Amino acid sequence: MILHRIEWRLALGAACVSLSAAAGASDYPSKPIQIIVPYAPGGSTDQLARALQKPMSDALGQQVVVINKPGAGGTIGTDQVVRAEPDGYTLVFGNSGPNAIVALTRKIPYDLFKDLKPVSTVALTPMILAVPTDSPAKTVKDFIAYAKKHDGKMNFGSVGAGSLSHLTGEYFNDMAGLHMQHVPYTGGAPMLPAFIGGEIQAAFVTGLDGATMLASGKVRYLAVGTERPTDVAPGLPAIAADVPGFRSVAWFGVLAPKGTPDAIVAKLNRAVATAVANPEVNKLFRERWIEPHSSTPQELTDIIKSEVAQWKPVVQKANIQN
Incomplete structure (x- = not known):
């Protein structure tokens, strides 16, 4: 009987958490959203993130604010997002560096695949x-x-x-x-x-x-x-x-902390897609030799996995440490 009571209480608690998450997703967003750029102002990642501010704000009905948190190859700002509440109000504008490559050259304070939840790519650009x-x-x-x-x-x-x-x-x-x-x-x-x-x-x-x-x-x-x-x-x-099989392409995208409800990620994904499709954003990106490209969360996950697989042997063979 006691065991049944414990199970019932656990089930009730889980149901409450689920209902709370659903309620949070239904009225999301109800306040401004921060996108952390883990680099200094004015750089390529910062420029692209700021291009999305207005169209994302318009799509979500709340202000999207870009905040720069540079340092340690982008890992300081990324780690701040990893530690944030998974409520959709703190995101990171990621790229190949802190979200794939840096972990191959040195120890970082987060796990590439467990601590962040991909939302969408924003752009691709060839090296x-x-x-x-x-x-x-x-x-x-x-x-x-x-x-x-x-x-x-x-x-x-x-x-x-x-x-x-x-x-x-x-x-x-x-x-x-x-x-x-x-x-x-x-x-x-x-x-x-x-x-x-x-x-x-x-x-x-x-x-x-x-x-x-x-x-x-x-x-x-x-x-x-x-x-x-x-x-x-x-x-x-x-x-x-001339070098068969050669491929090197950089990506930029938006990621959220792990545990962010799927319904919120879906809203953010639609907002990113709307922003990337904006004619002014398209023009700005292409003038800078960048392909506007939104994606599903799974596609961004697959891109990160493929990058780790591609660059790990390069790092090992060249003995690259940072």
């Missing part, structure tokens, strides 16, 4: 092979031949040790049979004088990070990391045409 305008290489095939001729004497830059641009360079080295040396910088802008001064002979960048370099006229693009040419980067061939 682009950039070279100085005075480089003798006009194609990827030319570049590989030139690098092999100067084996071990060429440098490639990145936006930081352990970043996707770093891993992409090491991945390219391995797949193309090259031995370029890695030189890390603190972002895309500091790489411009490095190109001009001859410190580096190549770099893998996103359209956002490489915009200043390209506009300077001192840097040009050779090819993209998508499996096939993309209209996001018109006129550029795919690296895979």
